[in-house]
Amino acid sequence: MELNNLVIIFTITLLIVVLTMIFVYVIFLQKKTTLLIQQKEKDMRFEKELTTSQIEIKEQTLNYIGQELHDDLGQKLSVVRLRQNQLISKINTAEKEELTELSELLGECIQDIRNLSKTLITEQVIHFGLMESLEREVLKIKKLRLLDIEIISQKHDIDISPKHGLILFRIIQESINNILKHSRAKKVEIKIDETPSILSIMISDNGKGFDTTTENDGSGLKNMQLRAKIIQADFSISSQLEKGTQTTIIYHKN
Secondary structure, three states: OHHHHHHHHHHHHHHHHHHHHHHHHHHHHHHHHHHHHHHHHHHHHHHHHHHHHHHHHHHHHHHHHHHHHHHHHHHHHHHHHHHHHHHHOOOOOOHHHHHHHHHHHHHHHHHHHHHHHHHHOHHHHHHHOHHHHHHHHHHHHHHOOOOEEEEEOOOOOOOOOHHHHHHHHHHHHHHHHHHHHHHOOOEEEEEEEEOOOEEEEEEEEOOOOOOOOOOOOOHHHHHHHHHHHHOOOEEEEEEEOOOEEEEEEEEEOO
16 A cells, blocks of 8 residues: 555656656747747847948938039039130130030030939938939930830829838839849830839839849849838849849838
8 A cells, every 4th residue: 555655656746847847848948939039039120220221321322422413513514614605605716606515515414413413312302202203213314315214103192101212212223223234125114003001113124134043143133122121122023034124122001
């Protein structure tokens, strides 16, 4: 009888020890998981802050360049044109017509610099909003006859925060710059669709295309990916050789 009691006591004690060990192990796993999650969240916050800082630095640089173009170079060229016109008024020779043409060309250059400076200055983009800024960018490209480019959208105004609108504008601007530099495209379409929860932007060209599995390390592409990441937008590029490229940005409003 006593032996049976001892066996029962031993069994119960062993069971308690095993259950205690299991309980301690479960608690340990929970704490470890919690610590890992906290570390992951910390790393993600740091990465987001780093990305935000990089974007802010780039915007400050663009602001500085835009301001310098407007205040320094633009002003100097305006003075040159004014002085040139004063000299032209004193000339009565056949060269006067040629000099007048040069003055008009210089005037166009000054206007182009002013337009470019407005595009680069962040406050201008925020002031005009995403759609008007895009329309101005497209109009500038059309005037230069660089591309047959158009915006396809039923929207004239998009419900989006100014800062996020600015980042989307920079992504589209970078995409267009890449097309101008590399694609040899003749036609570009920027298609914009909006629902209450999603803003979809597709930039398509009929250029030479590229192999996305090998040519994906360019700084322009990384800039677009970084900017999309900071506003938690989905970003993708699809391309085929000799069939053009399509860049897609899906911005989630909620």
